[in-house]
Amino acid sequence: MSQASDFYLNNPLTHRARRLSGAASEWVRSFSCEDLKPLIVCRGPIRKEAMDVYQEMGITHYGILLSEKDSIVYPTALAPELRQLTDSNRVHRVPDYTGASKEERVERIHQIIEIAQDNGYDSIFAGYGFMAEDEEFVAEIEKAGLTFIGPCANTQARAGKKDEAKRTALTVNVSVTPGVNNVTALTLLKKHPTREKLLALVKAEGLVCDAKVLKDAKVSLEALADHVLTASYAKGIDLFTIEELCAQVQNEVAELFRNYPRNRFRLKAIGGGGGKGQRIVGAALLAAKNADEKVIAKAAAEAPAMVREILNEVKANGVGDNKNILIELNIEQTRHNEIQLLGNGEWCIALGGRDCSLQMHEQKLLEVSVTQESLAEAIAKAKAAGRKEEVAALESDLKVLQRMEEESARFGQAVGLDSASTFECIVDRDRHYFMEVNTRIQVEHRVTELCYSLKFVNPKNKNDFFVVESLVEAMALLARHKKRLPKPERIVRFNAAVEARLNATDASLSPHAGGMIRYWSKPIEGEIRDDQGISMLNPDTAVFMKYKVAGAYDSNIALLLTKGEDRFASYEHLSEVLRSTTLRGSALATNLEFHYGLVNWFLGRNVMAKPTTRFVVPYLTLVGTLKEEANRLDPVYAFLQMKKHYDKLVCEQYADQPEVCARERKHMSALLDRKGTLITRPMERLLGDPHLLSGWLSMNTINFRIEKGRVIWLRNPLGVLNETYEYMHMSYRPHKPAAEIIWNHDNELLQQSLHFYRTLREKLGLARDEYFQLNELLKKEQPQGGFDAEEWDQIRSAHFGYEAGLELLGMLFLVGGNTRFWDMHVQDDLEIVIPDYLTDPDLQARMKKILVPPPATKADEIVAACGGMYYGQEAPGLPMFVYEGMHFEKDQPLYIIEVMKMFNTIKATFSGTIDKIIMDGGDGTIVQKGQPLFKITPDEKFVEVDPKVLEREKRERTAEYLKAVI
Structure with missing residues (x-):
């Protein structure tokens, strides 16, 4: 076995699961899962982790899906796990994990179930991606007599859909963010504004509705509209057009702008996740001195394009899809906290929190544990040092965490949570608001695992127990033994943990797909590296195998974790991990240096600081x-x-x-x-x-x-x-x-x-x-x-x-x-001061180009800003963004690049005329960074700076610095 493989299997921090079948206690042995036969239908680090955990649990009959995009479209992106799973009978190929359209998605669901049934699998694990939160997928699995290792279809319906979760939260007294959660119902009511017209619609379309609901005059119009819409989804028809939905969202956004002056709002697909299906509208309101009706109308007019992008991103733009979108107040000075939940349908336990505020483009970057025990210890240290303002800030955080844990457990019980999920909140100083529930395991679940283990005790004998340190193992236990599993006690493992997501991004954190990893240094002592096995050596030759970072999926390459006696120690260790990590390759860009700089920024200031999103x-x-x-x-x-x-x-x-x-x-x-x-x-x-x-x-x-x-x-x-x-x-x-x-x-x-x-x-x-x-x-x-x-x-x-x-x-x-x-510094109360000039959009855009200069281009052409999938229109059936002979203005959309499952609208940085479209291929064509797309004539000529002038200015500036140091 290779040295890298030894690390993955023998490191005590990664070796988490255990076989219960060999326990001395009959009660403990009864919870063995060795007869479980799971099919793993996810990719990336979680697939490798599931394989390792199942193997450690004694589960021998497991298999994986392998997308052809992993092995054909991107041949050198072949799943590294295959170096470990060499039995070809346990590797099952599909064209793509979810399909590119609604029809393909439905086809894939049935294909996955058929693979499971034909190959003797009795359960399906979907990790934290693709279909992990797909209520329809889970329902089909259950209908086929298989077990879903995750929340059941009923819980997915009640908690996984963001609009339904928000309604549930309100009924169990959980604080929620102000906004609109039923814009589709309001769209329908715009067309059919009375009870009589709604009932006539039901009859005309032949919708199957609950007769009691239709007859009950006490049911509100909005609730009735929701009920009718649910029936339309079941029949697979649309009761309004996307254009009508966009218009309603625009109207609702404009009204919210009036009610909440100088605030932005977040548009969220009810089935989004991982940053997908979210946009923020209203940037112009923050910059405007007076938000009059003209400014409000202009800001609200951005919403329709965002709605189309969101629906495209989450593949909810097909006929009969639930196209509901939440409109929520975007609390500007907010922290993103989440609570890890675990339940069996009867009990629900909260396992502390994670601060995920350090994020960009709705993608988390650095995640830090937040537990009652660690906050209490930090408070004691701050008191001993006489830092009164820090004590007050930490005590406030402790109270908020306690409330969030209590509310999350209450919510979990209300929806009958029967597996692992995450209760997400936004925190504004001493207040918090429920945001959504992710009915799946999270990318950052290991942060919680390092802080807490679970002790399951025999109700008849307190000395008879077993301990679980892996949430993946806990999910398997819950799927196999369900309500037999007693409510566990959480036990502190380590006081603090932190996770850095190593992503394929450039120095400005923009996606950078297509690079090749040719070398990766070995993990250092205490480093936990979840990297899908990329850094495993070839088991036959003991050499590193090159790996292509494909753009077909998300940008994550690895999760790097450390733990410590407190947050400072975990940050210090993470700094050492990042410093010691060497990645080499061709056309390769990662956020490794960003993480190293950021971690040391906090180490040099205060690791207990409270960054916002x-x-x-x-x-x-x-x-x-x-x-x-x-x-x-x-x-x-x-x-x-x-x-x-x-x-x-x-x-x-x-x-x-x-x-x-x-x-x-x-x-x-x-x-x-x-x-x-x-x-x-x-x-x-x-x-x-x-x-x-x-x-x-x-x-x-x-x-x-x-x-x-x-x-x-x-x-x-x-x-x-x-x-x-x-x-x-x-x-x-x-x-x-x-x-x-x-x-x-x-x-x-x-x-x-x-x-x-x-x-x-x-x-x-x-x-x-x-x-x-x-x-x-x-x-x-x-x-x-x-x-x-x-x-x-x-x-x-x-x-x-x-x-x-x-x-x-x-x-x-x-x-x-x-x-x-x-x-930019941390105050005594742990709040971070961000100077106003750093929030200027023009400066931000200019500095992004300084960090990563645009690709070299001629003065008469526009080239692809990054690699990815090219689209020349906002959505199928809509007009193209540009055409030959068209004059375009600065900030006008020119094209869309889909990279890492995110749609990025590329806007013009200057004005000019499209002379010729030279992009070879139509929508869906893969383009490379710097590839010419359009021949253009700019309105203003670009003047190149003489290199000699630049050199002279550089020396003059250097001379000025010298005067201050010698």
């Missing part, structure tokens, strides 16, 4: 300003100019001693030359990667200050330089290529310098952090610390030599100062 875009914008400023600097030129500065100092010192001057100039030049690459290599790398620079600046906030435009060091810059090499994973390691580490001669000089200062501090009786006091002593000509005059002169001379040139590092601090980097 609005944090990431302003943060990215701030990182973009770092990149823009860094692009204007040349550290090598700065080093050469600094050499001239020292040469001048020597000349001034020995102006009356020409021979001594010549000798000292030569000596100083040689000394600085030895340090050239030691100083400039890390500077060039930090200036070249703004995400790394962001984390570095945060971690070094305490090591300097800027006074009157000049950098003042508060710590020995040699120590900072040494930690900088460690931060960038460039510390000396003999087995690593020279390009990736500090060079040997630079390392010798650095270690020699550090040894000098360690020894000197010991001799002078100074602590490690007493740099200021050491500096003051070394300024004195009178010998200190018992040294004689000759020794003291040598020490002072060595000190000057070791620190000469390190002033250049201060340029990095000035980049932070000149970009107002520290204006």
Whole structure:
């Protein structure tokens, strides 16, 4: 077995499930699941996890679905799990997991059930994707006599549909977000506004409705309309057009804008998930000084296009589909918290929370555990440190968490939850609102697993019990033993856990499909890596197998998790994991550097900070300003100019001693030359990667200050330089290529310098952090610390030599100062201050281009902004966005790119005329980033900047920085 395989099977943090059949207790043995025969119909990390867990549970008869997109359309994206599951009889091929249309989806459901029945499977596990929350799929499974490993069809109907869940929440006294949850009923009532007309519609269309509901005059018109709509879905007909629905949504949005001035609203498909089927409308209202009727009408007019995009994304645009869309107040300063639930239909238990606020494009990026135990410990530490405002903020979070856990368990019981689900809320300071329930296991479920295990105790003997640490195992237990399973007790495993989603995105977090992974470093100790087995070595050759990151599905490559005694420890360990991770490939882009910078931003500020869902875009914008400023600097030129500065100092010192001057100039030049690459290599790398620079600046906030435009060091810059090499994973390691580490001669000089200062501090009786006091002593000509005059002169001379040139590092601090980097900060009450300028849409768009410059293009063409599936119209049957000879304006939609299951409308960044459409192929064609789409004539000519002018400006800017550090 390969070394990577050993890691996956033997790591105690990944080895979670156990065989119960061998237990000493008869009661424990009775909960064995070895006779379960599941078919796994999901992909990605959860499929690999399910395979491992089932194997550990002793379940031998399991199989997987394999989409042809995994093996034919993208041949090198072949499921890595097949290196482990080599029995071809347990691998079942389908064209796609869900199909591209409603008809294909229905066909796939029946195909999956047929595969299960023909191959002896008795159950189906859908993980957290594709059909995991599909009520129709689950109902068909149950009808076929199979078991769905997840919430049953009844629970899916009551909790999985966002509109129905919201109604249930209201009936059991769970706080919900203001908005409209029955826009389809209102659309129907627009056409048939009375009870009589609705009843006539039922008769005309031959709809099968409940006679009691139709006759009951107490049933409200809106409830009656909902009932009629449900009957229409069963018959597979539409009672209104998508255009009529869009018009109603536009009207409702406009009215909500009037009732909630200067607020945006979120449009959500009732069957969406994972960020799909959601759009936010009303951006213009935030920017407008006065939200008058004209502004409201313009903002509301954006809604119809968004509705069509949403329905396309969740494949609910077919005849007879439930097209209901929720319209919810978008609480701007909100955190996204969720509670893990588990139930068996009779009992329901909450397993703590997760903060998922760090997200973008509705896609979560970093997820952090939130438990009552960890908050209580953090409160105690803050009290001991005298941080009163932090104590109050954490106590508020604890109260909110307790309320959310209590409400979630109550909701779970109300819908008869019989498996794992997630109760999602938005939190606004000391208030929370129920958002939705995901009737499936979540991508971030492992965060909860690391914090809590489940202890199932024999009701007749408290000493007879078994412990479950895997939610996938718990779901199998519930599916197999249902209400026999007693309500478990939750037991703390670790106080904190955090998960980073390693995604195929570029530096601006835009999707980047199509890259090839050719190498992935081994996991470090304590790292939990759920990566679908991509980093497993070939079991026959023990070499890494290349893997194509296809754009057919979501952008996730891996889930990287760590745990710790508190949040700080888990963040520190995650930082170490990210620092140690090396990914290499061709056309490959990931958010690895983003995560590393972000994690260190919090480590340098306060890991208990309360980011909102609005944090990431302003943060990215701030990182973009770092990149823009860094692009204007040349550290090598700065080093050469600094050499001239020292040469001048020597000349001034020995102006009356020409021979001594010549000798000292030569000596100083040689000394600085030895340090050239030691100083400039890390500077060039930090200036070249703004995400790394962001984390570095945060971690070094305490090591300097800027006074009157000049950098003042508060710590020995040699120590900072040494930690900088460690931060960038460039510390000396003999087995690593020279390009990736500090060079040997630079390392010798650095270690020699550090040894000098360690020894000197010991001799002078100074602590490690007493740099200021050491500096003051070394300024004195009178010998200190018992040294004689000759020794003291040598020490002072060595000190000057070791620190000469390190002033250049201060340029990095000035980049932070000149970009107002520290204006975004964490307050004592843990709220994060986001400067207003970082929320400016124009600046955000410009900084996105700074982080990832648009693909190279000619002045007379428009090229694909990213790789993916091209669509030239908003929806089938609608007009094309552009045609030859058409004049387009700035911000006008030009085309749609579907990538990672998300529809991205690409708008013009300037105005011009379409001369020719050169895109080869129609809708659904796969295009590559930078591929020419249209020949155009821009309204304004683009003027290229002379490279010589840019170089001159760069040197002038660098010279300005030098003045502040030397």
